[in-house]
Each structure stands twice: as C-alpha cells, then as structure tokens.
Amino acid sequence: MKQQLSELIQQALNSLIAQGVLPADSSPNIQIDRTRDPSHGDLASNIALTLAKAAGKKPRQLAEEICAALPESNFVASTEVAGPGFINFFLSSDSSQAVVKRILEQGTAFGTNQDGGGRKVQVEFVSANPTGPLHVGHGRGAAVGDSLCRLLRASGWDVASEFYYNDAGAQISNLALSVQARCKGLEPDSEHWPADGYRGDYIKDVAQAYMAGSSVAAEDRQVVGAADSDDLDAIRDFAVAYLRREQDLDLKAFAVHFDRYFLESSLYDSGEVEATVEHLVANGHTYEQDGALWLRTTDFGDDKDRVMRKREGGYTYFLPDVAYHLNKWQRGFERVINEQGADHHSTVTRVRAGLQALQKGIPEGWPDYVLHQMVTVMRDGEEVKLSKRAGSYLTLRDLIDEVGRDATRYFLVARGASSQITFDIDLALSQSNDNPVYYIQYAHARVCSMLRKLEESGEQWQMEAGLAQLELLTEEHETALLRQLDRYPEIVAAAARNSEPHTVATYLRELAADFHTYYNAHKMLIDDSNLRNARLALSAAVKQVIHNGLDLLGVSAPESM
RNA sequence: GCGCCCGUAGCUCAGUUGGAUAGAGCAUCCGCCUUCUAAGCGGAUGGUCGGGGGUUCGAAUCCUCCCGGGCGCGCCA
Numbered sequence: 001m002k003q004q005l006s007e008l009i010q011q012a013l014n015s016l017i018a019q020g021v022l023p024a025d026s027s028p029n030i031q032i033d034r035t036r037d038p039s040h041g042d043l044a045s046n047i048a049l050t051l052a053k054a055a056g057k058k059p060r061q062l063a064e065e066i067c068a069a070l071p072e073s074n075f076v077a078s079t080e081v082a083g084p085g086f087i088n089f090f091l092s093s094d095s096s097q098a099v100v101k102r103i104l105e106q107g108t109a110f111g112t113n114q115d116g117g118g119r120k121v122q123v124e125f126v127s128a129n130p131t132g133p134l135h136v137g138h139g140r141g142a143a144v145g146d147s148l149c150r151l152l153r154a155s156g157w158d159v160a161s162e163f164y165y166n167d168a169g170a171q172i173s174n175l176a177l178s179v180q181a182r183c184k185g186l187e188p189d190s191e192h193w194p195a196d197g198y199r200g201d202y203i204k205d206v207a208q209a210y211m212a213g214s215s216v217a218a219e220d221r222q223v224v225g226a227a228d229s230d231d232l233d234a235i236r237d238f239a240v241a242y243l244r245r246e247q248d249l250d251l252k253a254f255a256v257h258f259d260r261y262f263l264e265s266s267l268y269d270s271g272e273v274e275a276t277v278e279h280l281v282a283n284g285h286t287y288e289q290d291g292a293l294w295l296r297t298t299d300f301g302d303d304k305d306r307v308m309r310k311r312e313g314g315y316t317y318f319l320p321d322v323a324y325h326l327n328k329w330q331r332g333f334e335r336v337i338n339e340q341g342a343d344h345h346s347t348v349t350r351v352r353a354g355l356q357a358l359q360k361g362i363p364e365g366w367p368d369y370v371l372h373q374m375v376t377v378m379r380d381g382e383e384v385k386l387s388k389r390a391g392s393y394l395t396l397r398d399l400i401d402e403v404g405r406d407a408t409r410y411f412l413v414a415r416g417a418s419s420q421i422t423f424d425i426d427l428a429l430s431q432s433n434d435n436p437v438y439y440i441q442y443a444h445a446r447v448c449s450m451l452r453k454l455e456e457s458g459e460q461w462q463m464e465a466g467l468a469q470l471e472l473l474t475e476e477h478e479t480a481l482l483r484q485l486d487r488y489p490e491i492v493a494a495a496a497r498n499s500e501p502h503t504v505a506t507y508l509r510e511l512a513a514d515f516h517t518y519y520n521a522h523k524m525l526i527d528d529s530n531l532r533n534a535r536l537a538l539s540a541a542v543k544q545v546i547h548n549g550l551d552l553l554g555v556s557a558p559e560s561m
Numbered sequence: 562g563c564g565c566c567c568g569u570a571g572c573u574c575a576g577u578u579g580g581a582u583a584g585a586g587c588a589u590c591c592g593c594c595u596u597c598u599a600a601g602c603g604g605a606u607g608g609u610c611g612g613g614g615g616u617u618c619g620a621a622u623c624c625u626c627c628c629g630g631g632c633g634c635g636c637c638a
Binding site: 031033034035036037040044046049050052053059082083084085086129131166169170171196290291292293294303304306307308309310311312314315316317318321341342343344345346347348349371373374414415416418419420421422424427435436438439441442443445446449450453454487490491494497498502503505506507509510513516517519520521523524525526560561 | 563564565566567573574575576577578579580581582584585586587593596597598599600601602603618619630631632633634635636637638
C-alpha cells in the first residue's frame with residue numbers, strides 16, 4: 001500500500017518538475033507514515049514539508065499542488081492537506097476491507113515477506129557454559145534469540161540457530177574440580193574446597209550420578225559415569241554431559257530449538273585456533289610482552305590491546321572467539337547476529353577488531369549484536385539473587401514450572417532488549433490482567449469460541465459469503481480493526497530488520513484490544529447472515545493474525561481458555 | 562576515571578526509526594454480566610518526556626554538557 005502511494009506521489013512530483021514548479025534535481029525519498037489519528041486519514045506523507053524550501057513555496061501551498069497533480073487511483077478515496085503541510089490519504093473502503101481477504105487466503109503465510117531473499121543468516125544465542133542450569137538471564141536470551149530466528153525466517157532469510165559453548169577453559173576445570181570435591185564427600189565450607197569452585201547443590205547431584213555410574217544422554221553426546229573420583233578427565237566429561245542435558249531440558253521446556261551446538265574444543269581439535277594465531281602473527285598485528293602474545297586491537301578501534309596467549313602458554317577465550325567467528329564467516333553467513341547479555345558487551349569491539357586484523361575482507365561492523373540488559377527477579381516484594389556459586393538459585397525451569405511457558409516467554413520478549421526488566425513472579429503467577437499474554441490469547445480463544453457457538457446452533461460460518469460482503473463492515477470499530485490488521489506485515493518486516501521482536505508483542509496487545517472493544521460493542525452471531533458472515537470473516541482474520549504473531553514470539557494460541 | 566545501556570503518568574513499560582493534541586497496562590475512583598467466555602468493555606484522575614543548551618518548518622527521538630541508575634573496564638568467559 002505504501003509502495004503504491006509512493007508511486008502516485010512520485011508521478012505527481014514528476015509532473016510538477018515538468019511544469020517547473022519543482023527543481024529538476026529534486027529526488028527526495030518519499031516518506032509515508034500511518035497516521036495516529038483516524039481523522040488524519042489512513043496514511044500521510046510529509047513530502048511537501050521536506051520539499052517546501054527547495055520549491056520556494058509555503059509547505060501547505062506546495063501540498064495543495066501535489067494533491068492536484070496526483071493521478072486518479074482506485075484505492076485512494078480522497079486526500080487533504082492538513083496541519084503544517086501534511087498530505088493525508090483516505091483509502092477507499094474497498095482497499096481497506098481487502099486485507100481480510102488477503103489474510104484468510106494466505107493464512108499462516110500472511111505477514112511474511114521476502115526481504116531476506118533466501119540469504120543465509122546465523123543467530124547465536126544463549127551460549128551458556130555447561131557449568132550450571134540456565135537462569136532467567138539465559139531465558140531472556142533464549143526468548144529474544146528464538147523469536148529473532150522466527151522473525152528472520154518469516155522475512156525470507158535462511159536461518160541457522162546456534163549455541164556455542166566453552167568446554168575447554170578454566171571454568172570447566174573449576175566445574176570438574178567442584179564435582180570431584182563432592183565425589184570425595186567435601187562440602188563447600190571445607191578448607192579443602194576448590195578456590196573458585198561451584199557451590200550449588202546441583203554439583204552434588206552431578207557427583208552422585210557420576211559415582212553411581214549413571215548414563216547421561218545430552219543433545220550432542222552420551223557419557224557413562226566412571227565412578228572414579230580420581231579420574232578428573234572422566235569427571236569433567238561426565239559433568240559437562242550432565243549439565244548439557246539439564247540445559248537441553250530447560251530449552252525443551254521453553255520450546256527453543258538449536259540447529260547446531262558448537263563446541264569451543266572443536267576449534268582446538270581442528271587446528272583453527274592455531275591457524276588463527278599464525279595468521280594474525282603473519283599479518284604483523286601481534287607482539288610479545290611480559291611473556292605473553294598480544295594482538296594490537298587498538299589498531300582496530302579497541303581501547304587497549306588484548307592478550308591472545310598467556311604467559312603459561314594457554315590461550316585466552318578471546319582467541320577462540322575470533323577463530324569461531326572466522327569459522328562463521330567462512331560458512332557463508334553474510335549476516336550474523338549474536339544475542340548476548342549486555343554484561344559481555346566488551347567482547348563486541350574486541351571480536352570485530354580481531355576479525356579486522358585477519359584481513360579477510362570481513363566488513364567492519366560484522367557481526368551484529370543484540371545485547372539484552374539484566375533481568376531482576378522479584379518474589380514477595382524482594383529481589384531473588386541469582387548467584388551460581390551461592391546456594392539459592394532460581395533456574396529458568398523453576399520459572400517455567402511456576403508461571404508457565406507462554407507467560408515466561410512473552411514477558412521476556414515483550415520489552416526492548418536494551419531496557420532492564422523486572423520479572424515479578426507474584427505478578428506473573430496471578431493469572432490476572434497483569435499478564436498481557438492472557439489478554440492476547442483470550443482474543444484468539446474468543447473468536448474460536450464464537451465459531452464453535454455458531455456450529456452448536458447448527459449454522460456454519462461461510463467464508464466465501466463473508467468475503468463477498470466485506471462492504472458491510474463500516475462500523476467505526478470495524479474500520480479501526482481493518483487499519484490495525486493492515487499494519488501487521490510492516491510490523492513483522494520492521495521487527496526482523498531491526499532485530500526488535502518486542503514490537504510484535506506491542507502490536508498484538510493493540511490488536512487484541514481493538515478486537516475486545518469490537519466484540520463488546522457489536523454482536524456477531526446475528527440473524528442477518530450476510531452481516532454475520534462478514535463480521536466473522538473479520539474476526540477470523542484477527543484470529544489468524546494473532547496466531548501468526550504469537551507464533552513469532554513462540555507463544556501458543558489456545559482455542560479455548 | 563574510560564566505554565556501553567537506560568531515565569517517559571504513583572508502578573511496569575510502549576512510542577511506527579525527526580511528525581500533527583505524548584500512549585497502554587496495573588494501581589485509584591465511577592459505571593457495564595437474563596445478551597456470542599467479565600482472563601472482557603466504557604469513563605475519570607494522573608506528565609516541566611531527568612535537567613540545560615544546540616541542530617530545523619517540527620525533537621521524547623539527532624548533537625553537546627550536566628544529574629541520576631545499571632553493566633563492563635582480567636594473561637576469567
């Protein structure tokens with residue numbers, strides 16, 4: 001619709017240029033917005049405001065001339081000049097009602113677009129190390145990242161989701177030592193407890209399973225406990241598998257799927273870490289100091305240089321990070337989005353700098369990052385502290401068990417990633433209006449309920465008849481809904497383009513509100529079958545869009561509540 | 562001290578990427594169930610968009626300087 005309007009305006013501008021009203025070199029990008037206020041029409045353009053100066057005319061006068069030059073069109077009912085010089089477009093009722101037909105014909109495909117053009121994009125998210133269960137912060141990453149994948153898929157991208165985890169560094173050593181300590185019967189208070197050990201009770205569970213010779217099957221591996229408290233390698237392998245399985249269960253409960261789990265250790269096994277070092281050295285961006293090997297990342301925008309190889313010989317996490325991203329690039333992902341907690345934001349410039357130092361033609365701003373801020377969890381009016389090493393530990397699965405998957409996902413994805421959020425368990429548990437997800441789902445269930453009710457009375461909703469009678473939808477609440485429905489494809493496209501899934505949640509809240517208002521103002525199961533079929537067609541369209549939108553958020557659309 | 566994020570109604574947050582009179586939910590107050598699910602609807606109250614400058618036809622939005630909060634600033638990840 002915007003596209004068509006844009007063409008109309010362009011034609012008008014062309015004829016004004018031909019008349020000499022506008023300078024020949026004026027080629028503005030034509031901006032068209034949806035109006036906030038229906039009295040301003042359906043769409044509006046500020047074109048006259050931006051061109052007024054070049055034309056040497058007052059904006060309103062120029063707007064009048066543009067309106068006069070607009071070609072006839074069957075989808076614009078009228079235009080008017082308003083305010084400082086906006087051109088407001090009122091769509092014909094035919095064209096605004098047609099959205100219902102498009103929705104019902106396209107079904108789940110309505111709202112999708114081809115912006116991605118089949119190009120490959122990779123989304124990396126969660127990427128928690130296997131040192132403990134997933135917490136609410138990971139949940140936010142999972143909700144945002146998975147929704148992002150769904151949005152990109154809906155926008156024509158070839159999406160690959162990936163979970164990267166460190167199974168080679170110091171944290172894993174600490175994990176192994178902690179489990180070993182538990183195997184030997186030590187408690188965290190003991191003087192022999194490992195210095196940076198993990199103190200949580202779940203470590204005891206791991207140790208018990210290991211000593212019992214349990215078999216553990218994770219998404220990407222299977223391990224049997226060796227029951228030998230002196231075999232640290234066996235303990236490590238078992239602990240990693242055990243905690244990986246726990247995370248698998250967390251993610252499954254959250255309905256989040258990954259196409260691939262990428263192990264840091266594989267970068268060592270394949271020699272990619274070593275090759276990356278050699279390449280950086282060969283490029284002359286490194287130097288030795290204090291017995292360590294440094295990369296001069298300050299040449300690429302970092303605020304200080306970074307150590308790649310420690311004095312004692314091992315690599316820092318930074319180097320495998322660079323090797324990993326080179327690996328992504330070489331796999332052909334021209335677009336990569338890393339969804340992470342903002343507490344790791346310092347890696348952004350570092351990784352990009354490392355990639356630039358490789359001189360492989362990787363674009364400067366590659367990859368993209370979506371950083372989510374912290375989640376504070378409240379219970380009984382008090383903050384729940386989430387320390388992995390301390391005792392009390394609220395896991396993502398606890399939360400899902402307590403408040404439900406839909407509410408948890410919705411809450412974590414409904415707000416902009418860059419704002420800190422408070423997850424109030426009591427509020428989420430209250431099953432009241434405080435849970436907007438129910439409000440949206442209820443709108444969906446209401447439509448289902450009406451259709452059921454109609455069938456129970458021996459009637460059927462006739463879609464074709466409804467679509468043939470859309471002209472009957474002239475009530476104010478109906479035109480408001482039509483306007484709202486028409487926005488949906490733009491919402492999806494913008495959310496995917498800007499990596500902002502929360503805008504879909506905001507939109508669905510508004511759509512549901514418009515529907516509830518409509519539902520209360522007008523009766524749909526009426527004797528007049530033409531009007532009934534038309535109203536049910538509109539309602540079914542709302543149902544479809546809510547279904548599609550909730551699916552993008554990973555939230556279910558129940559038929560009854 | 563340096564870097565990134567944030568500051569919008571009493572509370573939680575939106576704000577269509579610079580547009581017209583700044584919105585929603587919760588809370589408070591007043592109404593609506595013999596009518597398709599009241600997990601709903603209607604109305605009222607509530608704001609110097611943290612503050613000062615600047616950019617322009619036009620700023621919550623962009624620039625700058627302050628104030629306040631969060632997170633980083635390891636040869637941890």
